[in-house]
Amino acid sequence: MSAAVVSAMSMLATATVVDRLVFVVGAMIILGGALGVVISRNPVHAALMLVTTLFGVAVLFVEQQANFLAAVQVIVYAGAIVVLFLFVIMFLGVDRRENLGEEPLPAQRPLAIGLVVLGLAGLLLLGIDAHWAVGARSVAGPAAGQAGGDVAALGRSVFTTYLFPFEATAALLVIAVVGAVVLARRPRPGYGPDEDIEEPEGAGELPGAERQDAELDDEVTR
Amino acid sequence: MSVPGQWFLALGAVLFSIGALGLLVRRNVLVMFMCVELMLNAANLTFVTFSRMLNDIAGQVLVFFVLVVAAAEVVVGLGLVVAIFRRRPPPAQGLTRSADWTAYPCSMPPI
Amino acid sequence: MLDAAYLMPLLPLAGFLVLALVGRRLGDPVAGWLGTATVAGSFVVACITYVGLLHQAPGAGRSFTQDLFTWIPVGGLQVKAALLVDPLSMTMALFVTGVSTLIHLYSIGYMKGDSDFPKFFLYMNLFVASMLVLVLGDNLLFTFVGWEGVGVCSYWLISFWFGRPTAASAGKKAFLYNRLADVGFLTAIFLIFNSTGTLRYRAVFAHLSAIGPGTRTAICLLLFAAAAGKSAQLPLFPWLADAMEGPTPVSALIHAATMVTAGVYLMCRINPLLGLSHDSQLVVAAIGAATAFVAATIGCAQQDIKKVLAYSTVSQLGYMFLAVGTGAYEAAIFLMVAHAFFKALLFLGAGSVIHGLDGEQDLKRMGNLRRLLPLTFITVVIGWLAIAGIPPLSGFWAKGDVLDNAFARFPFLWGVGLVTAGLTAYYMSRLSALAFWGDDRWRDVLQTRGADHGGHGGHASPDGPAGHEPSPHEAPWVMALPLVVLAALALVGGLLNLPWHPTWAPLRWLGPVFGARLFDAHQSGATQWVLGVVDSAVALAGLAVAMPLWTRRPDHPALEPAVLQRSYYLDDIYDAVIGKPGQALARFSADVIERRVIDGAVNGVGRLARATGGGLRRAQTGFVRQYALGVVLGAVLLLAYMATRAWS
Numbered sequence: 001m002s003a004a005v006v007s008a009m010s011m012l013a014t015a016t017v018v019d020r021l022v023f024v025v026g027a028m029i030i031l032g033g034a035l036g037v038v039i040s041r042n043p044v045h046a047a048l049m050l051v052t053t054l055f056g057v058a059v060l061f062v063e064q065q066a067n068f069l070a071a072v073q074v075i076v077y078a079g080a081i082v083v084l085f086l087f088v089i090m091f092l093g094v095d096r097r098e099n100l101g102e103e104p105l106p107a108q109r110p111l112a113i114g115l116v117v118l119g120l121a122g123l124l125l126l127g128i129d130a131h132w133a134v135g136a137r138s139v140a141g142p143a144a145g146q147a148g149g150d151v152a153a154l155g156r157s158v159f160t161t162y163l164f165p166f167e168a169t170a171a172l173l174v175i176a177v178v179g180a181v182v183l184a185r186r187p188r189p190g191y192g193p194d195e196d197i198e199e200p201e202g203a204g205e206l207p208g209a210e211r212q213d214a215e216l217d218d219e220v221t222r
Numbered sequence: 223m224s225v226p227g228q229w230f231l232a233l234g235a236v237l238f239s240i241g242a243l244g245l246l247v248r249r250n251v252l253v254m255f256m257c258v259e260l261m262l263n264a265a266n267l268t269f270v271t272f273s274r275m276l277n278d279i280a281g282q283v284l285v286f287f288v289l290v291v292a293a294a295e296v297v298v299g300l301g302l303v304v305a306i307f308r309r310r311p312p313p314a315q316g317l318t319r320s321a322d323w324t325a326y327p328c329s330m331p332p333i
Numbered sequence: 334m335l336d337a338a339y340l341m342p343l344l345p346l347a348g349f350l351v352l353a354l355v356g357r358r359l360g361d362p363v364a365g366w367l368g369t370a371t372v373a374g375s376f377v378v379a380c381i382t383y384v385g386l387l388h389q390a391p392g393a394g395r396s397f398t399q400d401l402f403t404w405i406p407v408g409g410l411q412v413k414a415a416l417l418v419d420p421l422s423m424t425m426a427l428f429v430t431g432v433s434t435l436i437h438l439y440s441i442g443y444m445k446g447d448s449d450f451p452k453f454f455l456y457m458n459l460f461v462a463s464m465l466v467l468v469l470g471d472n473l474l475f476t477f478v479g480w481e482g483v484g485v486c487s488y489w490l491i492s493f494w495f496g497r498p499t500a501a502s503a504g505k506k507a508f509l510y511n512r513l514a515d516v517g518f519l520t521a522i523f524l525i526f527n528s529t530g531t532l533r534y535r536a537v538f539a540h541l542s543a544i545g546p547g548t549r550t551a552i553c554l555l556l557f558a559a560a561a562g563k564s565a566q567l568p569l570f571p572w573l574a575d576a577m578e579g580p581t582p583v584s585a586l587i588h589a590a591t592m593v594t595a596g597v598y599l600m601c602r603i604n605p606l607l608g609l610s611h612d613s614q615l616v617v618a619a620i621g622a623a624t625a626f627v628a629a630t631i632g633c634a635q636q637d638i639k640k641v642l643a644y645s646t647v648s649q650l651g652y653m654f655l656a657v658g659t660g661a662y663e664a665a666i667f668l669m670v671a672h673a674f675f676k677a678l679l680f681l682g683a684g685s686v687i688h689g690l691d692g693e694q695d696l697k698r699m700g701n702l703r704r705l706l707p708l709t710f711i712t713v714v715i716g717w718l719a720i721a722g723i724p725p726l727s728g729f730w731a732k733g734d735v736l737d738n739a740f741a742r743f744p745f746l747w748g749v750g751l752v753t754a755g756l757t758a759y760y761m762s763r764l765s766a767l768a769f770w771g772d773d774r775w776r777d778v779l780q781t782r783g784a785d786h787g788g789h790g791g792h793a794s795p796d797g798p799a800g801h802e803p804s805p806h807e808a809p810w811v812m813a814l815p816l817v818v819l820a821a822l823a824l825v826g827g828l829l830n831l832p833w834h835p836t837w838a839p840l841r842w843l844g845p846v847f848g849a850r851l852f853d854a855h856q857s858g859a860t861q862w863v864l865g866v867v868d869s870a871v872a873l874a875g876l877a878v879a880m881p882l883w884t885r886r887p888d889h890p891a892l893e894p895a896v897l898q899r900s901y902y903l904d905d906i907y908d909a910v911i912g913k914p915g916q917a918l919a920r921f922s923a924d925v926i927e928r929r930v931i932d933g934a935v936n937g938v939g940r941l942a943r944a945t946g947g948g949l950r951r952a953q954t955g956f957v958r959q960y961a962l963g964v965v966l967g968a969v970l971l972l973a974y975m976a977t978r979a980w981s
Contacts, residue, residue: 089252103247105954108958120239169287176293176294184301
């Protein structure tokens with residue numbers, strides 16, 4: 001019986017079937033997560049759904065022999081970016097539920113759905129069976145079969161052909177960090193055009209509202 | 223590789239569309255950001271697929287760069303959101319419109 | 334000596350410029366003497382040029398062109414400002430400058446006291462300069478410049494007392510009629526240039542074969558249309574009667590002696606062309622005769638002394654065109670010169686009467702002036718007898734010349750002309766009888782006038798300078814001298830072209846200008862004698878009928894029917910048929926086309942811009958999500974485009 005199981009498993013375990021299975025599962029995770037992001041009323045839920053999607057994408061990266069990228073995806077995207085999202089959600093207290101039924105802009109939803117469907121149709125048409133993309137082949141080198149696997153191939157390419165963009169992105173990161181620090185700083189008293197707002201614990205009214213009410217009361221009684 | 227590349231491309235297209243839809247329909251600014259991330263991921267998936275189909279490492283290199291830029295973008299973007307919501311806290315009209323970024327038209331500069 | 338020809342138009346032009354700049358400072362009467370001096374100088378130059386021309390060999394040698402400068406050098410069209418000195422133009426120049434000098438002199442006295450004294454001489458000088466450019470012009474376009482110049486000066490001078498609405502509208506009327514006729518002139522110029530490629534007279538006449546027969550007739554008729562406007566022929570003559578609103582010297586110079594003869598000159602100048610088109614000749618002669626008759630009938634019923642003379646001018650011009658149509662160009666010129674003498678004389682005499690009566694122009698309010706204005710009386714009688722055609726004065730010879738040639742070629746028109754001659758004698762006698770014989774009707778008028786003499790004010794009264802004596806007085810010497818000179822010329826003017834061709838016949842030098850086109854009546858001496866007797870008899874008959882009638886009683890209503898007084902209601906007809914529809918069209922254009930169509934279009938563009946902007950503005954909602962929708966829309970369109978490219 002074990003021989004039958006082994007032979008059945010060996011039959012089942014052909015590369016094609018496994019690959020396709022992995023793809024289907026990964027796809028379902030991705031799409032499920034994406035829909036979850038779009039539909040969730042609570043932003044925290046949306047963030048968690050995003051993490052799900054990112055994991056799915058990582059799985060598919062691995063399936064396509066882009067192991068290094070899968071790792072980087074998980075570390076950077078899921079590990080850093082989504083965490084940052086959650087920090088900001090918590091910090092600003094915007095974690096209240098959004099009323100999905102309300103749409104103040106006229107015709108936004110129907111138009112959005114229509115256009116997106118059209119766009120998807122176009123993308124599918126063009127992407128699936130089109131042999132019209134022409135141009136010179138890139139000279140970065142083959143993806144598979146390089147010595148050292150995909151990491152080495154990636155490294156070779158980044159440090160030789162794409163060295164300049166690499167340095168530029170490094171500079172970009174520095175700028176981003178500096179920008180973030182500057183933007184998130186509290187303005188010193190006397191520098192900002194408005195008065196300083198201490199805690200955005202938004203349960204109170206707008207700062208000027210109280211004064212306005214007082215002025216109105218004064219006018220009425222005068 | 224026995225999964226045809228076209229399946230991956232189709233998946234990427236669908237993911238991108240879902241992200242676009244979410245961007246157009248949701249009103250919470252952070253959720254809109256997340257939808258942008260979805261679209262970026264769809265692009266990454268497509269790049270990796272082409273890298274495999276064309277047997278060219280350039281696709282993966284581009285994904286690398288996209289990741290970096292996405293990170294930088296999120297950092298600055300969220301910094302902006304924080305800065306904005308410092309000045310003008312989201313209106314507390316019940317539970318209906320939290321961080322309804324889009325309730326305020328662009329013509330009213332918040333900062 | 335011929336080289337000084339350019340001075341002829343230049344001197345009056347210089348006078349015009351000087352008077353324009355400093356005339357007001359020169360004042361009354363220095364400005365007048367300056368104006369007269371320039372024209373007199375021009376006359377002297379004309380005489381010198383005449384002598385110089387006589388010295389040349391007769392025939393083709395008596396034609397001299399003086400190029401002044403190139404005016405229009407444009408590719409195929411080369412127009413020079415040049416003067417053509419030949420017998421025809423010199424004849425014109427001589428009598429134009431001569432008569433103008435006399436009239437300028439007269440005006441010094443007539444316009445005395447007028448507040449715009451220098452302006453008068455300014456315009457008169459410009460007029461003489463334009464007229465000389467007209468007659469001396471070497472090509473059609475330069476002649477046209479002079480043509481227009483005299484037209485505009487006529488307008489200025491008719492409406493000289495522009496404060497009077499009738500004068501202002503009379504000036505406009507004259508200008509409009511002339512302008513209408515000028516369309517013919519311009520079209521003829523276009524046709525000639527189209528056929529021959531040149532506008533110089535000599536060159537055009539050398540290339541006559543290039544002009545087709547239909548075009549030839551068209552050109553002749555178009556130029557005759559222009560001449561009809563300028564020389565007040567049927568149906569474009571009503572302006573001349575209204576032109577009498579201008580000061581009397583203006584009427585004498587422009588509307589008797591010079592401007593109105595420009596049409597006759599033009600037809601004579603194009604005689605080679607006219608000679609080839611017999612249809613045009615018939616038309617010209619017929620219209621000339623018809624005009625002569627119609628105008629004479631109207632003149633019989635007019636009460637204003639100047640209007641009688643105006644219609645008389647129209648009538649005599651009709652005779653000149655009859656001669657032109659017959660081909661008797663020399664007769665036409667002869668009559669033109671003689672007419673200039675006696676008509677100018679008559680007008681100046683009438684002006685003297687008006688001046689003496691302090692502005693009265695109505696014949697019914699004159700009478701018995703022969704003892705009070707003796708010199709005027711004598712000169713006017715001479716003019717009267719001349720125009721009536723009593724031998725041996727100039728009018729008899731000149732009119733007889735015209736009628737003799739008409740008899741030989743168009744006997745029916747000769748008949749019309751003969752009847753008109755009788756009418757001419759009749760109405761001129763009527764004029765003289767009413768003015769100089771009969772009762773002192775003026776006494777009642779002047780007495781009532783003297784009562785409210787204070788109403789005359791400082792500005793000279795429109796009908797003449799303010800006189801101060803309440804009784805008719807004779808003219809000063811500046812006005813009397815021209816009368817005497819013109820009377821003398823009217824007396825002996827017949828010597829210019831006596832019919833039996835004596836050795837001294839100055840107008841015979843015109844022969845080479847007309848060459849073979851000149852109509853030769855081939856009449857025997859006996860025929861000419863008989864015709865002459867018939868002419869005299871008719872003239873005397875007219876005199877004999879009019880004198881008893883009008884010396885006894887000034888009113889004969891049966892002889893002055895309204896239809897004649899209103900000149901066959903032509904003015905009213907033109908007003909109804911042309912004037913009112915024109916005004917309606919103008920009103921329509923102003924109200925509907927201008928306001929709705931044009932302004933509507935212009936404003937509509939603005940409204941369209943605003944509407945478009947308003948529509949496009951709606952894309953700027955301010956909501957980011959709608960902008961994002963726009964981005965997605967653009968992406969979809971791009972995809973669609975790429976799809977079409979991929980599968981095409």
